[in-house]
Amino acid sequence: AQKVTQAQTEISVVEKEDVTLDCVYETRDTTYYLFWYKQPPSGELVFLIRRNSFDEQNEISGRYSWNFQKSTSSFNFTITASQVVDSAVYFCALSERNQAGTALIFGKGTTLSVSS
């Protein structure tokens, strides 16, 4: 069965610290997509990144970077030099490529608090 585990429920850091959010997934499919979403206090989920199962190249976007490792079924998210505006709940999610239009499987989320 598909499953996404975000073991860190809450993380608190001070501004400018680096922080890594962990995500471990389970799936029987060989083709799948992984996602990260950000949910600020306003409530709306904001799409951050998608990664397909055939592309293990790490990605960097500004202060954000993602480390995808199929060997350990992990898709971790690192924020470099964190800022107060990064405070939010972050969700990791999984979908199987061969099931178009089906739902994402979400982890329970990690609440990140960045203090100044």
Place this chain on the structure above:
Amino acid sequence: DGGITQSPKYLFRKEGQNVTLSCEQNLNHDAMYWYRQDPGQGLRLIYYSQIVNDFQKGDIAEGYSVSREKKESFPLTVTSAQKNPTAFYLCASSTRRARSSYEQYFGPGTRLTVT
């Protein structure tokens, strides 16, 4: 601008009443979804629809109903049979085009409180 709208943002109802949450998208997406979010629980799928006039139950469909009469609209009715209706409800949509990665785009959500 293209996007997903949900209204209202806050909704209050008395126990025993049915209530309908609206979701409209102008992204020309075929698939639409309803999720429920409870504190510490992440998002759980209620219903989803891949095309007009068709929809499937998700993990927690009991006490909910939906319709998909138009591509743009996917309203969710929370019935009196739903035992714990107070929650944050999120609507999403995605494309079903070939070679798409199917990321879902979310609306701003409706926070329903039933007393």
